[in-house]
Amino acid sequence: MPRDLKIALGILTVAVLVGLISLRGLHQRMQGLAESQSSEEKARREVLAPEIKTPTDAPQGARIYWGAGQDRVTSTTVELALSADPVERGKQVLQALIANTPSPEQRTIPADAELLAFYILPDGTAIADFSDALSSETPSGIESEQLVVDSISRTLENNVATVRRLKILIHGQEVETLAGHLDLTGFFDLNPPNAAPLAPAQSNPTPATNPPNASAPPKSKHPGSTAKPRPK
Amino acid sequence: MHIGPVVVIDPGHGGTDTGARGTTLVEKDVVLQVAKILRAELERLGYRAVMTRNDDSNPSYEDRAALVNAYRDAIFVSLHVSSTGVTGDTRAYFYQFPVPFQAADASLSSEPVKQSFRGAIPWEEAQRPFSDQSRRLANLVQIELAHRFPQSPNAPTPAAVRNLRSVAAPAAAVEISSVSVSDPIALTSLSGLLAASVARGIAAFRPATPPVTSQP
Numbered sequence: 298m299p300r301d302l303k304i305a306l307g308i309l310t311v312a313v314l315v316g317l318i319s320l321r322g323l324h325q326r327m328q329g330l331a332e333s334q335s336s337e338e339k340a341r342r343e344v345l346a347p348e349i350k351t352p353t354d355a356p357q358g359a360r361i362y363w364g365a366g367q368d369r370v371t372s373t374t375v376e377l378a379l380s381a382d383p384v385e386r387g388k389q390v391l392q393a394l395i396a397n398t399p400s401p402e403q404r405t406i407p408a409d410a411e412l413l414a415f416y417i418l419p420d421g422t423a424i425a426d427f428s429d430a431l432s433s434e435t436p437s438g439i440e441s442e443q444l445v446v447d448s449i450s451r452t453l454e455n456n457v458a459t460v461r462r463l464k465i466l467i468h469g470q471e472v473e474t475l476a477g478h479l480d481l482t483g484f485f486d487l488n489p490p491n492a493a494p495l496a497p498a499q500s501n502p503t504p505a506t507n508p509p510n511a512s513a514p515p516k517s518k519h520p521g522s523t524a525k526p527r528p529k
Numbered sequence: 530m531h532i533g534p535v536v537v538i539d540p541g542h543g544g545t546d547t548g549a550r551g552t553t554l555v556e557k558d559v560v561l562q563v564a565k566i567l568r569a570e571l572e573r574l575g576y577r578a579v580m581t582r583n584d585d586s587n588p589s590y591e592d593r594a595a596l597v598n599a600y601r602d603a604i605f606v607s608l609h610v611s612s613t614g615v616t617g618d619t620r621a622y623f624y625q626f627p628v629p630f631q632a633a634d635a636s637l638s639s640e641p642v643k644q645s646f647r648g649a650i651p652w653e654e655a656q657r658p659f660s661d662q663s664r665r666l667a668n669l670v671q672i673e674l675a676h677r678f679p680q681s682p683n684a685p686t687p688a689a690v691r692n693l694r695s696v697a698a699p700a701a702a703v704e705i706s707s708v709s710v711s712d713p714i715a716l717t718s719l720s721g722l723l724a725a726s727v728a729r730g731i732a733a734f735r736p737a738t739p740p741v742t743s744q745p
Binding site for chain 2: 367368420436437438439440441443461462473474477478479480482483484485486
């Protein structure tokens with residue numbers, strides 16, 4: 298074998314070895330970066346979204362709906378301290394939906410999204426107000442946007458018996474779509490499995506389950522609606 | 530000269546609204562390409578095909594709906610590409626409205642359920658009277674899609690797709706996966722097949738030429 302060819306082969310072998318070593322190092326650094334991002338996210342969430350605790354909290358199995366493939370959600374029973382108050386309970390399960398995702402593949406709500414407010418109107422309409430990240434970081438597409446709404450809807454209806462429908466707001470405002478496709482100007486049906494049968498008409502409306510937090514009410518599409526959020 | 534039914538093809542997004550974004554593909558461009566092929570295919574079958582946009586413009590949802598609502602007996606098809614999912618997974622959607630709302634406490638119902646509604650239909654619910662026809666249209670389109678794209682489901686999916694809500698005509702949305710493909714050809718090469726499938730679904734829903742009835 299000519300000497301030049303031997304040298305060339307030697308250089309090539311060394312280059313391949315250096316490349317492999319660098320690749321391994323790069324992979325380790327990427328892993329480290331991902332872990333630090335995850336812990337930063339966790340720390341940020343602890344500051345921004347502290348755990349919701351109420352005097353009536355009791356450990357229970359909450360059914361949280363995370364992703365199971367690209368087009369469906371499935372429930373996972375998670376032991377949570379849940380409040381007897383429907384509004385606080387709603388906040389607790391939505392908080393768990395965002396923060397306690399078992400794996401990245403099962404995540405439906407973007408990690409940076411925050412629940413800014415949650416309240417229930419006297420007629421059973423649940424208002425969930427999320428930060429901009431829900432809209433800006435959800436993958437654009439009918440299917441992926443539907444997955445987000447399904448996970449929120451099903452988590453609420455399976456843990457809060459008093460809700461009948463859901464309105465999603467982004468930063469206190471009604472928006473046209475979630476991420477370019479799914480209509481957020483309307484309401485989504487909720488059908489709690491343990492919902493009480495509809496009560497007969499009463500002359501005096503009952504008061505709100507819980508006064509809403511300071512957040513803009515949705516634009517009413519129903520002129521007959523008398524339900525108005527009240528300041529705390 | 531086209532004498533068949535009018536089909537309004539709606540390539541989603543446009544202009545500054547790119548829709549779903551991959552590394553090299555953006556939804557607004559892919560759907561415009563599919564729309565042009567679909568228009569040619571429908572015209573070949575004898576339909577009059579109109580597009581809500583022919584270039585990189587971005588008509589509002591209401592402008593898109595107004596175009597189809599101006600025709601009598603038109604059909605509306607909105608085209609989309611997802612940013613996730615298995616390449617070639619293709620789904621037809623129809624708009625599903627919530628059931629008329631009845632509050633937990635019936636006295637608080639904001640939408641009284643009326644059996645014989647004679648007033649004006651709210652603009653945002655223009656699609657509601659066409660729900661059954663839209664479901665049938667989406668079903669026939671999905672049958673064709675499932676036939677050619679094996680990853681696809683056999684039945685259409687109900688979803689609140691914004692482009693469909695104000696359309697006063699049978700309407701369906703079609704979404705193919707996805708702009709996130711590593712090789713753009715893997716998606717763009719499916720444009721012809723996708724357009725042909727949608728055209729066949731439309732033809733099954735409302736043939737371009739009405740069946741000839743025998744004279745007595």
